[in-house]
Amino acid sequence: MIVDFVSDTGPLISFEKIPNGFATLRRLARRVFVPLGVKEELSFGVGEEYFTHHGIGDFVVVTSTLQCLIETGELHLGEQQAIALAAQMGLPLLIEERYGRTVAKGLGITVSGPVGLILAGCDQGSLTTEEGRMMVAALFAARRIPRSLLDSANAQLRGH
Numbered sequence: 489m490i491v492d493f494v495s496d497t498g499p500l501i502s503f504e505k506i507p508n509g510f511a512t513l514r515r516l517a518r519r520v521f522v523p524l525g526v527k528e529e530l531s532f533g534v535g536e537e538y539f540t541h542h543g544i545g546d547f548v549v550v551t552s553t554l555q556c557l558i559e560t561g562e563l564h565l566g567e568q569q570a571i572a573l574a575a576q577m578g579l580p581l582l583i584e585e586r587y588g589r590t591v592a593k594g595l596g597i598t599v600s601g602p603v604g605l606i607l608a609g610c611d612q613g614s615l616t617t618e619e620g621r622m623m624v625a626a627l628f629a630a631r632r633i634p635r636s637l638l639d640s641a642n643a644q645l646r647g648h
Contacts, residue, residue: 497526575592620641
C-alpha cells in the first residue's frame with residue numbers, strides 16, 4: 489500500500505494529533521506532496537519550522553501546481569491547490585473536508601481521509617488492529633472526527 493499521496497492541510501493536522509502519527513504516516517505513504525497553499529496553512533503562526541519540528545521535511549514535498557481550480561467559494565486556496573495537484577500528478581488525495589472530497593471525486597481523483605488510510609493500513613497489514621483502534625480513538629479525543637466515524641471505524645476494526 490505504500491504509495492505517494494497529495495494532502496490537504498486537515499489530514500496532516502490530524503496525523504499530528506495522533507501519538508507518533510507522522511511515523512505512522514511514513515509507514516503508510518512513501519511521500520506526501522503538498523501545494524504551497526497547504527504549506528502556508530501549516531506554517532501559519534509557527535513559521536517554516538513546522539516541517540522540521542515534526543521531522544517531516546524529507547517526507548512532505550512542497551510542489552507547485554500547474555493548474556488551479558475555478559474558485560468555488562466553498563473551498564479554501566489550500567484545498568483548491570491540493571485537488572489541482574492531485575489531478576495534475578495523478579495521485580490519491582488525503583482530504584477531510586466534505587465538499588472538497590466531492591469536488592475531487594467529481595474529477596476522478598481517489599480520496600481518503602486519515603481514518604480511511606488507517607483502516608487501509610490495517611487491512612493490508614501495515615498496522616495492527618490495536619494500532620488502528622488507538623489512532624482512531626486519538627482522532628476522536630482530539631475532536632478531529634465525529635462519534636459516528638469513530639463507531640464505524642471500530643466496527644470495521646472488529647472484523648480484523
